[in-house]
Amino acid sequence: MGFSKLKIPKICEFCEKPFEAKTVTTRFCSKYCSEKEGKRQKRIAKDLEEKQSLLEKSVKKIAEIQTRPYISVSEAVVLFGISKDTIRRLIKNGKIPAHNFGERLTRVSKLDLELMFTSVELPPKKEEKSKPNFEVGNCYTITEISEKFHADPGTVNNVIRRNKIPTKKVGSFVYVPKDEIDKIFANR
Template sequence: MGFSKLKIPRICEHCSKPFEAKTVTTRFCNISCANKAGKERKKSEKEQKEKETLLKKYSNKIAEVQTREFISVAEAKVMYGISKDTLHRLIKRGIITSFNLSKRLTRVRRSDLDAMFTEVKVPHQREKVREGKEFEVESCYTLSEVSQKYNANPSTVSSVIRKNNIPKKKIGSFVYVPKKQIDEIFDNK
């Protein structure tokens, strides 16, 4: 590893402060930043190993919990990421079916929780118009033409275009929008 006569400007990977490196491979501004970064790396590796060992240790229990119809509040908290208070609130409102086996043994039905977290379908968004026939000047309006044709304020026209994700194209000082989409929107209103 050779030394450079030039001072290489770098940013420390630990403290993010700028410094001048003497070698091409220097990553930290000083030895303490290098030591702290090494400790953090070792700590994160250790945490990762602990997570892996916990997963190995409790993999059978996790599989068993996923097959049971009724689970404890603590298990539901871990599986669904809901706080204990929220689960008790849902039980009190009757949204989740629960059974009290004793003072501290509350079991909830897993199917009720699954039903709460079902997939929500988002309506289709309009497909983006490809630049082709629809962006020829003959098949487009300018913003001023739209506001004159439909007696609308130019700012209203702009907000309607933005709200409905209508594609627009600027040519020179004019902004063009497809006639077909503008007519559909303003004729319906």
């Protein structure tokens, strides 16, 4: 059997190092990289299969749990995605009423858990301020503001800082949106 004299520059799919392949179909730089990639693919397939089977089991269990008014702590973990420690802590603090029917037979009301963990109040959205318009005709410089409103430039700078008015510095000039300044100085 003869050897190919082709030397095709490729990059190994496992270690991502450049190598010279002798065939067009070569994917790995060595047997070691080929075996490692094969093992990684098998592990990924196995993990995916385990996740799928766990999901199928959980779906059946959740459907069964949702028909009962009282559930165990481990069933609450599956249903609400909360840790056992959290549920036990809430029971101990009296935030969730529980009934103990014997060793490992603690039952909690599904309704109480739903009331505690499903009603999440979102804070009201703050109004987003529109971006300031720094176009040529829509801005004042500090000097223009002090001349128009008869104020000292230092005072103007303090008012801008205190009211958190956006500014834009271009060269030695500081530009401030007209509408923001007019609102502030119209009230004074």
